[in-house]
Amino acid sequence: MDWNQLWQILSAADNVPIIAMIPLLAFYIYLAWKQAHANDKLIDELAANPALAKTHHRKTWPFKPGWQKEVHVWPFLLRVEFLAAIIVTIILMVWSITLNAPLEEPANPNLTMNPAKAPWYFLGLQEMLVYFDPWIAGVVMPTLIIIGLMVIPYIDTNPLGGGYYTWKQRKFAIGTFLFGFVILWVSMIFIGTFIRGPGWQWFWPGQTWDHNRLIYEVNRDLPDLFGITSNLWKGIFGAIVVGGYFAVGGLLVNSLFRRTNPKDYKRMSLLQYSIMMTFFLIMVALPIKMLIRLLFHIKYVWITPWFNV
Amino acid sequence: MPEENKEKTGNGKPGLLGQFKEDLDALKTDLPAKAKEQVEILSKPTKTQVYTSIFRHKHDDTPRNRALGVLSNVFLHLHPAKINRDAVRYSYTWGMGGITFYLFFVLTLTGVLLMFYYHPSKVQAFRDVLYLEHDVPYGKLLRNMHRWAAHLMVIAVELHMFRVFLTGSYKKPREFNWTVGVILLVLTLLLSFTGYLLPDDQLGFWAVTVGTNMARATPLLGHEGPFGPLLHMTPYNDVRFGLLGGSIVDANALLRSYIWHCIGIPIIASVFMIVHFWRVRKDGGISGPAPVVLDSEVKEAKK
Numbered sequence: 001m002d003w004n005q006l007w008q009i010l011s012a013a014d015n016v017p018i019i020a021m022i023p024l025l026a027f028y029i030y031l032a033w034k035q036a037h038a039n040d041k042l043i044d045e046l047a048a049n050p051a052l053a054k055t056h057h058r059k060t061w062p063f064k065p066g067w068q069k070e071v072h073v074w075p076f077l078l079r080v081e082f083l084a085a086i087i088v089t090i091i092l093m094v095w096s097i098t099l100n101a102p103l104e105e106p107a108n109p110n111l112t113m114n115p116a117k118a119p120w121y122f123l124g125l126q127e128m129l130v131y132f133d134p135w136i137a138g139v140v141m142p143t144l145i146i147i148g149l150m151v152i153p154y155i156d157t158n159p160l161g162g163g164y165y166t167w168k169q170r171k172f173a174i175g176t177f178l179f180g181f182v183i184l185w186v187s188m189i190f191i192g193t194f195i196r197g198p199g200w201q202w203f204w205p206g207q208t209w210d211h212n213r214l215i216y217e218v219n220r221d222l223p224d225l226f227g228i229t230s231n232l233w234k235g236i237f238g239a240i241v242v243g244g245y246f247a248v249g250g251l252l253v254n255s256l257f258r259r260t261n262p263k264d265y266k267r268m269s270l271l272q273y274s275i276m277m278t279f280f281l282i283m284v285a286l287p288i289k290m291l292i293r294l295l296f297h298i299k300y301v302w303i304t305p306w307f308n309v
Numbered sequence: 310m311p312e313e314n315k316e317k318t319g320n321g322k323p324g325l326l327g328q329f330k331e332d333l334d335a336l337k338t339d340l341p342a343k344a345k346e347q348v349e350i351l352s353k354p355t356k357t358q359v360y361t362s363i364f365r366h367k368h369d370d371t372p373r374n375r376a377l378g379v380l381s382n383v384f385l386h387l388h389p390a391k392i393n394r395d396a397v398r399y400s401y402t403w404g405m406g407g408i409t410f411y412l413f414f415v416l417t418l419t420g421v422l423l424m425f426y427y428h429p430s431k432v433q434a435f436r437d438v439l440y441l442e443h444d445v446p447y448g449k450l451l452r453n454m455h456r457w458a459a460h461l462m463v464i465a466v467e468l469h470m471f472r473v474f475l476t477g478s479y480k481k482p483r484e485f486n487w488t489v490g491v492i493l494l495v496l497t498l499l500l501s502f503t504g505y506l507l508p509d510d511q512l513g514f515w516a517v518t519v520g521t522n523m524a525r526a527t528p529l530l531g532h533e534g535p536f537g538p539l540l541h542m543t544p545y546n547d548v549r550f551g552l553l554g555g556s557i558v559d560a561n562a563l564l565r566s567y568i569w570h571c572i573g574i575p576i577i578a579s580v581f582m583i584v585h586f587w588r589v590r591k592d593g594g595i596s597g598p599a600p601v602v603l604d605s606e607v608k609e610a611k612k
Contacts, residue, residue, distance in 0.1 A: 016460075017461070020464070028472070032475045046601070070393060072390065073392055074385070088408055088411060091461075100453055101452050104512045107509050107558075116519050119505050129523075138523025138526060139531075150488040153484035159602070159607050160602055161477040161602075162481070166477075177474050
């Protein structure tokens, strides 16, 4: 265990935000879960008792008849905002006094940094470069993430759960988002920051960074495993595998979705449904590609003269 | 009054000196009266013309004045006069949207101050940062604050998006504002990324080199991307060349980065922020905490 190495990575000034983000994220997930749990309990109670449902004020917070439903922004909201601004300022001040922004040697194109890392919030994309060619990891995937986020309100037809925390009413939406945000995005940033060392090689936390380490790893392409040698057949084979993934995966997700969310399935139009399917399958393809690379050393699935997937 | 004391002119009015003496006598009584009046006016400052010209309403503690205090103030009128009693609870909103905006404000302020000490040229940039850190009073604090506020802003934006998702706040009628928010997320990341190169040190240089190298592989528009060569893309005319103003990360890239960072993206982001905040109000204020809805109460839309 190389504690010095571990400390150097953890205490690198630009890594501090990630260290801060992990407990922060854990806290807010807990805060959201607590409220979702309380709301779900209330929803179950009201669903079981229609008489109560008619009279209840529908929130977990106390409310009595005669209480004002609205409060003045001045001072009830403005004082909260003012307090928040003061607290953020204090945090920022203390942080800026105690920790210096990193400054390395002057830029030198002849001296490559190893590892050369992007800013932490882009390390998920940089980590994707291991598993995909740059045109997918650096261009297509970010574009799809942005478009995928933007279409969410238009494909989520579930009318429940607007304006309050809940889990039971929105299992699919919240499960998918947690998977994409916490499992994929945050954990890939974590890997990119704390695991990847020189040569973008995998170093477990506490393992000494060895700049001379060589890994004798033979990456194969999927068509090679099936003994396909001609370029034409490699292209056709890859197209079948990738197309097959979307077809079989699509049918599986379809069964799963139709059975677990029959109402949403009924509400969604063909366009909404196919857009959701496409983004969902592309998102799931990422960890699958990661796993077949890490476990089976398979680099490309689909090889063509113009692009490789 | 004796006759000889009055210096008379032909038309019976007092002469110049007499008039002056009259004014002087009048002053003796007018001045104390006016002074008394003035003290009375100033003892109620909220009634003065200056005050009423600035604040268009009274300052008494009445519900009406509390509402007007928000509505008639250009900085506060983003808020409604009254909000849901539970909407002020921190546990619901986490305050991350507001904190993001506050951090943008802090970044603008510290950023402008940093611009006074920075030249976006290969010769000067790195030395400017050294000068800032070692010679400018509070220069180091200034740079640290700018750096950490930028990181905090990225975290705050992501948590804000997380909260909005978990509370289903993107649902009807707020769909469009969510897409505006996604654009603002991207702009936040780009703002941070363009700032990374500016110290012109190894960290920024290689981070931007790694980042922009991906642009080589853009399909159709990059010289190493799928179908790029078919469209005659070379390192000297593709999308990466456009981003860097050259085929390598050099002086032009530094200048472009600087202009995008300090002028281009902040203006674009401000426009989207205006739309974002405006739409929050127009779409009915913040989404909750709303009363829970039961599955049995949903009315299915007719198809």
